[in-house]
Amino acid sequence: MHLKLTKYDIIAQYRQGFYLVYGIITVIYIFILFSVPVEARQVVTAYFIVSDTSILGMVFVGAMVLLEKQQIILQSLFITPLKLTDYLWSKVVSLTVIAVLVSSFIGFVPGGMLSNWWLMLIAVLLSSVFFTFLGLGIAARVSTLNGYIAGIVLGGSIAGFPIAGYFFFHDLSLIFPVNAAIELMVVQPEKLGILNGTMCVLSLFIWCFIGYAFAKKQFEKSVIRY
Amino acid sequence: MANYSQLIKSDFRNIGRDPMLMMASIAPVLLILVALFVFTLVSGLTEKHLNFPLAQYFTFGYIFLIIIAPMLLGMVYGFILLDERDGGMIGYISITPLGKSGYLMVRMLVPIIFSFLFCMMFFLLTGFHDFLNFLQLGILALIIATEAPMMLLFLGAFAGNKVEGIAISKGFGILLMTLVLDYFFRGDWRILLSISPLWWIERGVMNPQYIYPYLFGGAIVHFIFIFLLYKKFIRRVG
Numbered sequence: 001m002h003l004k005l006t007k008y009d010i011i012a013q014y015r016q017g018f019y020l021v022y023g024i025i026t027v028i029y030i031f032i033l034f035s036v037p038v039e040a041r042q043v044v045t046a047y048f049i050v051s052d053t054s055i056l057g058m059v060f061v062g063a064m065v066l067l068e069k070q071q072i073i074l075q076s077l078f079i080t081p082l083k084l085t086d087y088l089w090s091k092v093v094s095l096t097v098i099a100v101l102v103s104s105f106i107g108f109v110p111g112g113m114l115s116n117w118w119l120m121l122i123a124v125l126l127s128s129v130f131f132t133f134l135g136l137g138i139a140a141r142v143s144t145l146n147g148y149i150a151g152i153v154l155g156g157s158i159a160g161f162p163i164a165g166y167f168f169f170h171d172l173s174l175i176f177p178v179n180a181a182i183e184l185m186v187v188q189p190e191k192l193g194i195l196n197g198t199m200c201v202l203s204l205f206i207w208c209f210i211g212y213a214f215a216k217k218q219f220e221k222s223v224i225r226y
Numbered sequence: 227m228a229n230y231s232q233l234i235k236s237d238f239r240n241i242g243r244d245p246m247l248m249m250a251s252i253a254p255v256l257l258i259l260v261a262l263f264v265f266t267l268v269s270g271l272t273e274k275h276l277n278f279p280l281a282q283y284f285t286f287g288y289i290f291l292i293i294i295a296p297m298l299l300g301m302v303y304g305f306i307l308l309d310e311r312d313g314g315m316i317g318y319i320s321i322t323p324l325g326k327s328g329y330l331m332v333r334m335l336v337p338i339i340f341s342f343l344f345c346m347m348f349f350l351l352t353g354f355h356d357f358l359n360f361l362q363l364g365i366l367a368l369i370i371a372t373e374a375p376m377m378l379l380f381l382g383a384f385a386g387n388k389v390e391g392i393a394i395s396k397g398f399g400i401l402l403m404t405l406v407l408d409y410f411f412r413g414d415w416r417i418l419l420s421i422s423p424l425w426w427i428e429r430g431v432m433n434p435q436y437i438y439p440y441l442f443g444g445a446i447v448h449f450i451f452i453f454l455l456y457k458k459f460i461r462r463v464g
Binding site: 016017018020021022024025028056059060062063064066067070144145146147149150151153 | 247386
């Protein structure tokens with residue numbers, strides 16, 4: 001891990017307004033969550049986290065990579081001693097910081113996630129890592145912003161589609177990342193059980209690894225061998 | 227006009243190449259299908275299982291869906307504009323006979339025309355002509371269609387590059403939120419939401435007896451926004 005690179009990524013994201021935009025979005029989510037009845041708050045919070053704040057890395061990383069491609073930064077970056085894995089992890093870590101911060105605010109201020117707080121943090125952390133890697137892999141392949149958005153809509157739908165299985169083949173469906181993240185966030189820790197809990201975390205870990213391998217391969221194929 | 231047609235023609239060729247443009251061209255059809263079939267299907271389910279039919283919310287749901295299409299088109303064209311600007315394309319186009327303003331005109335006009343046609347089709351298929359006449363529908367469709375250039379100009383005026391463009395487009399969802407706040411909450415404070423151009427559209431359709439005042443107000447708010455954003459955009463492109 002290259003801490004300096006991560007630091008500069010965070011500074012760049014701050015300057016490009018990520019923190020401002022998500023600050024506003026967080027306030028709105030908190031406002032909405034306070035108006036949701038207490039008994040439904042946890043589920044609605046989980047919905048906001050799964051549909052937006054835990055996957056924000058996927059949305060933003062593509063634009064960052066495309067801009068760097070267009071400004072010929074990437075091509076120059078990889079003739080320096082910097083390793084590809086450092087570059088990828090720096091993007092993932094810097095964006096996961098925002099994801100965890102924002103999710104914590106909307107999860108803890110209105111209180112929907114207080115009973116599941118550490119499970120939520122694990123779910124957000126691992127989902128964000130997986131989806132940002134997925135975004136990186138897609139960004140390596142495309143050359144326009146619209147191409148990227150279409151790619152993540154497709155990739156996100158494929159990753160999110162098994163959500164339907166959550167209601168029909170509940171236990172089996174936990175091998176999919178979105179389902180595992182939902183399980184960790186909406187089931188109370190004492191009801192979750194060690195087996196189910198471990199399976200969810202393990203499944204998310206494996207997806208992160210798959211995402212990492214995908215991103216690395218796509219970069220090696222489309223960006224580095226120019 | 228010959229100059230415009232060249233760019234419009236190449237734009238149509240772009241639809242085949244740009245996957246998002248392709249998706250944005252399919253999206254209106256999907257939105258109409260959702261309005262016609264998914265709404266009744268879901269309402270049937272909630273009525274059967276929860277004894278809670280959703281039919282009373284249909285008109286509001288329709289407005290929500292109608293507005294998505296021009297916003298999406300505006301965003302897609304806005305992203306094309308950002309890509310072209312980041313790549314220095316606008317500089318090249320500005321020295322052709324088309325010029326910078328001609329370029330912008332085409333970028334704005336194409337999504338307006340698409341959005342207008344979509345809105346009219348949506349209105350007729352979902353039965354808006356039962357409570358609004360054709361003149362009112364036409365004006366309403368025109369106002370809604372101008373959401374597209376508004377999104378495009380907003381991106382062009384405030385986004386320094388495509389990364390900022392993505393950040394800003396995340397914020398567009400907030401605009402749609404004003405509709406939800408206005409519809410589901412009560413109180414005089416909602417008048418503050420009138421700063422959102424979408425508020426006027428929703429109010430007009432939900433209160434058809436006052437449609438003209440709301441259309442008038444909506445047209446003015448849209449015009450002011452587009453005028454200010456256009457000014458800012460032109461200053462930015464230099």
